[in-house]
């Protein structure tokens with residue numbers, strides 16, 4: 001059986017008294033697109049640095065396809081990495097940089113790279129010093145997507161991209177998945193994670209608070225229901241899964257957890273004119289996790 005793309009065991013990084021990453025146990029299967037969500041300072045970049053062997057863990061270990069992450073020379077043959085702040089060699093052109101990055105990695109699919117350059121509308125003739133933040137990010141992304149590396153580690157890769165390019169990014173991630181490769185994507189952008197990931201890990205103050213599939217994550221929150229009615233208000237007292245009932249003239253709101261059957265049966269007794277159900281966004285779910293607290 002193929003080892004997981006990423007495995008960590010009790011992975012911990014302390015800076016003085018601060019646990020930047022605290023006891024992380026995580027497994028990302030080969031072929032998965034895994035999202036790593038957390039507010040600023042939660043420890044996402046620290047975890048990525050440990051996976052890449054750019055920092056040494058205070059305790060615990062990490063493996064990339066079964067290879068100890070500390071064995072950088074071997075592990076990096078399987079990794080393409082896009083950092084949060086892309087810095088490029090200012091005097092080299094985009095084309096020269098793609099060549100250089102391609103030569104140091106585990107091999108490049110050149111035809112696919114050319115296609116990506118066109119799709120991301122990159123002008124490769126310019127020196128990197130003339131690139132905007134978004135263009136630097138695009139160069140690094142194209143280089144990573146076009147490698148044959150089985151694992152792509154992307155640290156907030158779309159912060160500088162406009163919506164059109166964001167769409168290309170999502171397409172490229174889907175293509176990576178279709179080719180059987182693995183993506184580990186740290187992000188603040190919930191819509192992006194929702195669009196491209198199979199599972200998501202949620203990090204808060206250095207600790208992994210949950211790992212969930214997208215449907216599981218959405219189920220953590222309730223559905224908000226708005227009912228408009230004629231005649232007497234529906235009676236939802238004591239109905240399973242119903243909470244926070246508010247009647248406001250001919251409208252009634254409540255929140256619903258679990259299956260909707262009991263609430264629907266109770267509503268059927270009234271003269272309901274419209275029924276609106278709203279799924280919470282991932283943003284709202286996310287806020288539920290973090291509430292008011294910062295790190």
Ligand SMILES: Nc1ncnc2c1ncn2[C@@H]1O[C@H](COP(=O)(O)OP(=O)(O)OP(=O)(O)O)[C@@H](O)[C@H]1O
Pocket residue numbers: 015018019020038039040041042043044045046047295
């Ligand atoms: N070299 C360092 N020395 C001291 N503290 C550090 C160091 N690197 C990170 N930290 C602290 O560790 C915590 C985790 O930081 P990290 O950069 O991993 O968070 P993050 O989730 O990537 O945040 P962001 O989304 O802002 O990039 C923060 O409190 C940060 O200040």
